[in-house]
Amino acid sequence: xxxxxxxxxxxxxxxxxxxxxxxxxxxxxxxxxxxxxxxxxxxxxxxxxxxxxxxxxxxxxxxxxxxxxxxxxxxxxxxxxxxxxxxxxxxxxxxxxxxxxxxxxxxxxxxxxxxxxxxxxxxxxxxxxxxxxxxxxxxxxxxxxxxxxxxxxxxxxxxxxxxxxxxxxxxxxxxxxxxxxxxxxxxxxxxxxxxxxxxxxxxxxxxxxxxxxxxxxxxxxxxxxxxxxxxxxxxxxxxxxxxxxxxxxxxxxxxxxxxxxxxxxxxxxxxxxxxxxxxxxxxxxxxxxxxxxxxxxxxxxxxxxxxxxxxxxxxxxxxxxxxxxxxxxxxxxxxxxxxxxxxxxxxx
Numbered sequence: 578x579x580x581x582x583x584x585x586x587x588x589x590x591x592x593x594x595x596x597x598x599x600x601x602x603x604x605x606x607x608x609x610x611x612x613x614x615x616x617x618x619x620x621x622x623x624x625x626x627x628x629x630x631x632x633x634x635x636x637x638x639x640x641x642x643x644x645x646x647x648x649x650x651x652x653x654x655x656x657x658x659x660x661x662x663x664x665x666x667x668x669x670x671x672x673x674x675x676x677x678x679x680x681x682x683x684x685x686x687x688x689x690x691x692x693x694x695x696x697x698x699x700x701x702x703x704x705x706x707x708x709x710x711x712x713x714x715x716x717x718x719x720x721x722x723x724x725x726x727x728x729x730x731x732x733x734x735x736x737x738x739x740x741x742x743x744x745x746x747x748x749x750x751x752x753x754x755x756x757x758x759x760x761x762x763x764x765x766x767x768x769x770x771x772x773x774x775x776x777x778x779x780x781x782x783x784x785x786x787x788x789x790x791x792x793x794x795x796x797x798x799x800x801x802x803x804x805x806x807x808x809x810x811x812x813x814x815x816x817x818x819x820x821x822x823x824x825x826x827x828x829x830x831x832x833x834x835x836x837x838x839x840x841x842x843x844x845x846x847x848x849x850x851x852x853x854x855x856x857x858x859x860x861x862x863x864x865x866x867x868x869x870x871x872x873x874x875x876x877x878x879x880x881x882x883x884x885x886x887x888x889x890x891x892x893x894x895x896x897x898x899x900x901x902x903x904x905x906x907x908x909x910x911x912x913x914x915x916x917x918x919x920x921x922x923x924x925x
Contacts, residue, residue: 578649579604579605579646580595580603580652580655581652581653581655581668582641584609584621585752587898588606588608589623589624590902591655593627597632600846603633604648605645606638607638607646608621612638613638613640617636641664642664642667643670643671650672651910652668653676653677653906653907655902658680658681662682665679665713669706669712672711672924673924674714674922674924675714676910677906678906679715680718680775682713682715683775683779684778687705687706687707688713688715689701689715690715690779690782691912692729693838694726694729694838695725695726695838696783696787697839699792701787702787702790703913704918710923712918712922714909716902716905718772719897719898719900720750720775720776720801720814721776722905723814723900724742724776724780726895727833728818731818731832732784734824734828734832735820735822735823735832738796738797739799740800740819741799741887742799742816743814743815744776744801744803744812746806746813746897749897750897756805764807767802782794808865809864810899811867811894811896811897812896812897812901820889829881829891837851845908847908849870852871852876854878855878857879858879859879862879873899873900877894878891879891
């Protein structure tokens with residue numbers, strides 16, 4: 578497989594997670610023209626806490642085109658949205674299965690927007706695409722992933738009508754070089770371009786129903802307010818919900834703690850076990866303490882209590898560059914492979 582945009586923040590997470598993956602072999606890394614032709618160890622400003630994997634260090638960075646990634650039927654895209662749309666389409670037309678972390682194709686009617694524990698049946702959309710033999714799969718915005726993971730057990734058990742969410746989003750979500758220090762030290766920025774709209778629209782698609790060749794969006798109404806805070810990793814969200822059926826706080830906790838999705842039932846390599854941790858500590862979850870639960874792939878929920886305006890409120894936390902980006906996309910690819918999608922597509 579190949580990683581497109583491998584020198585960026587999310588691209589580095591892909592490389593780190595794929596270096597010793599039991600199913601996928603990293604063969605190709607691509608980046609911008611200024612990095613092409615250089616060994617990856619020289620082209621990348623490695624920002625991860627683990628050492629740069631030896632399997633990637635000497636790979637020569639290629640140009641981001643299908644010709645630059647021969648013999649790679651699976652492609653992970655960590656490209657910036659300014660170039661991702663056309664590049665991903667080119668790889669799909671060349672017969673590749675593209676798993677994208679970029680926003681460009683998320684809301685395309687024929688592209689599944691996948692959180693494997695939440696809507697694995699939407700994977701069937703990929704077989705209906707007409708993209709030259711390949712297909713595009715997407716994972717959602719990082720803040721949306723944490724929200725829908727926490728909502729899914731409640732939707733299944735009680736139904737959800739309305740959601741109000743206020744996010745406290747980590748600096749790593751802004752990519753590299755990120756937000757200037759002078760803006761974020763001793764500060765909270767109450768605006769992230771496009772973030773609120775993504776949460777409000779993507780949630781409806783993910784929680785919607787696949788009917789034939791189209792997704793019928795969920796009727797759940799979402800109001801989001803998104804903030805950038807001086808935390809390195811981990812998006813924390815304060816959520817209030819109105820349920821369709823009555824429930825107690827203990828029943829909510831039981832729904833979260835008992836939840837198992839398709840990745841857990843299939844035993845996929847990247848799947849967290851459990852998918853959701855509910856913590857009883859009244860001061861939990863916290864990014865520094867809890868973002869790495871489940872190797873950064875679990876949702877962490879706490880502080881469930883009655884809401885005087887809606888029915889209940891709680892706090893959820895997820896690791897934005899692992900569960901919300903590279904790890905989530907790798908899990909999507911694992912689900913596609915386990916479900917036999919590559920065998921059913923005429924991949925080039």
